[in-house]
Amino acid sequence: MLIFLLMMMQTAEPVAAQQAAPVLQHWKLAADLTHAGAAAVQGVAGPITGVYDNCLLVAGGANFPDGMPWLGGKKVYQQRVYIYAIQKNAELLLERTGLLPEPLAYAAVCSTADGIVVAGGESAKGLSKACWLLSLSATGQLQTTALPDLPVATTNAAACTDDRYVYVGGGETAAGTTAAMYRLDLQAPAAGWKSWIALPQPLSHFVLLHRKQQGKHILFAAAGRYKQSNGLSAFSSKLYSMDVTSKAWTSLADMPVALSAGTAVVTKDGLMLFGGDTGETFYQVEALIQSIAQTKDAAQAAKLNEQKIALQSQHPGFHQQVYQYHVDSKRWKEAGRLPYATPVTTIAVPWKQWVFIPSGEVKAGVRSPYIISVKLH
Known part of the structure; x- marks a missing residue:
């Protein structure tokens, strides 16, 4: 763990630079994904995570416990659930662990008053359209309630809620990256998911957020990626919003970087x-x-594969900048930097003035075992 902690800290900003961005305060590694009997600390990408009943839940996800994928390591989908009591100053205390009904990663997830909605995702069996509601009993035991299936099996989608409805959009289906969106009425869940206004473009690995503004429910969709006709991906710098009563997306200021x-x-x-x-x-x-798949020259394919392995094994990590979008000025600004290696393919979870960023991928194939917390000033 000490070696991993040093890696997490190696790209940290100097203290003076952190103080220059007071909007973010008290960064810390709040907890890690350990449990009784664990042989080693192992993080996950694509975890199910959210807050319910003053507890942070982190569950499922996927990792490579037996080696990096470019060296033959197999992706393993996880089933374990970690339940942390959130205490004063956002301290996390691991209360218990449990198991999901089955291994799952890369689901669309959002926290509601009734529990954490989990929609789609994937496992070793393939893409999923199953949906669950995770909650805790009066004694703190994990409870899983089935919800209606999504219309299409989808992974790497995004979700949010306006307290009445849960919205799920984008992601990857068997047919490719999608722009489709669906809505579930939490007051009448048996009616199932209904088609909603599609995203302006197909997107996966993006963020979908809800914000109440002047009494209106506004959805925001930002960032992400999608497959182009040439089979290669394009990354998005777009920010879109929708007033749910108008049912139309509006393009806002582009992010500083895709x-x-x-x-x-x-x-x-x-x-x-x-x-x-x-x-x-x-x-x-x-x-x-793509080049390896297209070449018929075995020697050339081997040479290209060596280049690929070198790139993946020497991955520099991910973008550490934090950006803030102001709805009044309609502009983006820099709000600081993560003082640890940036985790991606996870979900930021708000709690009061704090934000938790659990586990995630910090380099190609490398998962962080830590839960990062930060206070928003």
């Missing part, structure tokens, strides 16, 4: 986006994979 797989929360002034993948290494690896 990002994928970052995390975000709603703030008093607007939105805050914590890092993400700029795609520099991703693009090169994806192009090499």
Whole structure:
């Protein structure tokens, strides 16, 4: 764990630089994903995470416990649930662990008053359209309630709630990246998911947020990526919003940089986006994979594969900048930097003035075992 902690800290900003961004305070590693009998600390990407009954739940996800994928390591989908009591100053105390009904990662997830909604995702069996509600009993035991299935099996989608409805959009289906959105009425869940206004473009690995503004329910969709006709991905710098009563998306100010797989929360002034993948290494690896598949020369394919392995094994990590969007000025600004290696492919969870960023991927194939917390000033 000490070696991993040093890696997490190696890109930290000097103290003076952190003080220059007072909007973010008290960064810390609040907890890690340990449990009784664990042989080693092992993080996950694509975890199910949210807050319910003053507890932070972190569950499922996927990792490579037996080695990096480019060296033959197999992706393993996890089932364990960690339940942390949130105490004063956002301290986390691991109360118990449990198991999901089955291993699952990369689901669309959001916290509601009734529990944490989990929609779709994937496992070793393939893409899923199953939906659950995770909650805790009066004695703190994990409870799982089935919800209606999504219309289409989807992974790497995003979700949010306006307290009455849960919205799920985008993601990857068997047919490719999608712009489809669906809505579930929490007051009448048996009616199932209904088609909603599609995103302006197909997107996966993006963020979907709800914010109440002047009595109106506004949805925001930002960042993400999608497959182009040439089979390669494009990363998005777009920010869109929708007043749910108008049922139409509006394009807002572009982000300072195109990002994928970052995390975000709603703030008093607007939105805050914590890092993400700029795609520099991703693009090169994806192009090499395509070239390897297309070449008929075994020697050339081996040479290209060596280049791919070198890129993946020397991955520099992800974008550490934090960006804030102000709804009044309609502008983005820099709000600081993560003082640890940036986790992507996870979900930022707000709690009062604090934000938790649990586990996630910090380099290609490398998962963080830590839960980062930060206070929004």
